[in-house]
Amino acid sequence: MLRGSANGSGVEVDIQGINGNVDAAALGIEFGVSLMRFAEAIVSRDTQSLKTSRNNLLDIAGPKVVVEAAAVAANFQRMVRIADSIGIPIDEISSEAGNKVREELDLAKFASARHTSDHYKDSLIK
Known part of the structure; x- marks a missing residue:
């Protein structure tokens, strides 16, 4: 989805940012590194890491970005749980x-x- 969205908008991205590559996360995505760290903290379920990354994102990007990022993460979690529970094939x-x-x-x-x-x-x- 990230690559398709970037291709459609003409923005260059490196999808290795999904795997924690800081240089890749910084390419073409505003607040990319902070967003990556926030996403990693969400899936790690480490309370302190989540608090730190959320506050960092809030400081540099503002509340709107934090809310949107949290909503995207929650939506992906929901989609994965639905797909896993009903066995949606590829x-x-x-x-x-x-x-x-x-x-x-x-x-x-x-x-x-x-x-x-x-x-x-x-x-x-x-």
């Missing part, structure tokens, strides 16, 4: 493009990769 049409992104980001390293459709398990689960 579309055949998007599998080639999806496989490239999954490989580039090494998404198989995440525990949630276990929930990927059995059809794609061999190519995704290490």
Whole structure:
């Protein structure tokens, strides 16, 4: 989604920012590094890290950005839980493009990769 959105707007991004690469997070996304740290803190469930990153984002970007970032994170969490609970399969049409992104980001390293459709398990689960 990030790459598609960036391509549509003509902004250069490096999706390795998703994996914690600070240089990549800083490329083309306003407040990118702070947003990345906030997102990492949310998924880590570390209360102190979340407080620190949220306050940092608030200081440099303002309350509107914090609220929008929290809403995006909550929405992604909701979508993942729904997909995991009902076993939404990966579309055949998007599998080639999806496989490239999954490989580039090494998404198989995440525990949630276990929930990927059995059809794609061999190519995704290490």
